[in-house]
Amino acid sequence: MGSVEKVIFLHGIGEDRDAWDWQIQRLPAGFEGEAADILSAENHGRKTFSTSEVAARIWDSVDEPHRVHLCGLSLGAMISLEMIRIAPDRVASLTLAGGQVRPPRGLMALQRSIVRLLPSRGLQKSGVSKQLILDVLRDVSRMDFRSLLPAIQVPALVVCGQRDLANIPAARELASSISGARLELLAGAGHQAQLDAPEKFSALLSSHLLGIERS
Numbered sequence: 001m002g003s004v005e006k007v008i009f010l011h012g013i014g015e016d017r018d019a020w021d022w023q024i025q026r027l028p029a030g031f032e033g034e035a036a037d038i039l040s041a042e043n044h045g046r047k048t049f050s051t052s053e054v055a056a057r058i059w060d061s062v063d064e065p066h067r068v069h070l071c072g073l074s075l076g077a078m079i080s081l082e083m084i085r086i087a088p089d090r091v092a093s094l095t096l097a098g099g100q101v102r103p104p105r106g107l108m109a110l111q112r113s114i115v116r117l118l119p120s121r122g123l124q125k126s127g128v129s130k131q132l133i134l135d136v137l138r139d140v141s142r143m144d145f146r147s148l149l150p151a152i153q154v155p156a157l158v159v160c161g162q163r164d165l166a167n168i169p170a171a172r173e174l175a176s177s178i179s180g181a182r183l184e185l186l187a188g189a190g191h192q193a194q195l196d197a198p199e200k201f202s203a204l205l206s207s208h209l210l211g212i213e214r215s
Helices: 019-026 051-061 076-088 105-117 118-124 130-140 168-177 198-210
Strands: 006-011 031-036 067-072 091-097 156-161 182-186
Touching: 006 019, 006 076, 019 031, 019 067, 019 118, 019 198, 051 076, 067 076, 067 182, 076 091, 076 130, 091 198, 105 130, 168 182, 182 198
Parallel strands: 006 031, 006 067, 067 091, 091 156, 156 182
Antiparallel strands: none
């Protein structure tokens, strides 16, 4: 590895790259952060949203000869897993927050039904269309990482807010399926753990990054 290691941050649905500002500004010495805007036109294109296509586009944009660390929340955690599926030799470590292994299809269908009822004007203020969110939810509902997880050979930190009850079972499965993974449940935090408990999240991330053995 070089003297400065890169951490790529990947946000969730309803967020943008600014959701990681706190963590990027507080990375330990020797690390620099870059947040990808995964719902931008540049990354999802004009066709139906594809998690694997977004993962490939992000890799295409990474101008880094050394392995990088991936840190993702929710959708970003699943894109992180797609990225390590595509290029395992380019990943130095994973931090997966509020992620899923195989999203419950009933829950995903309910979320799509709720989004369909939301006014499009309100969603457009955030720069994300209703159709894009529906496309994302439809694609995510087909994800299944169960066969990938045992093959992951990099240090992994799994984080979930203690109030994020819907995702705690998946966090436990992620941690138990990835060899040597560490599970942390953040007290007082919900699904957006990095926003609900930024100091605790940053402390966990720093400890994880600094604790990795380097050759």
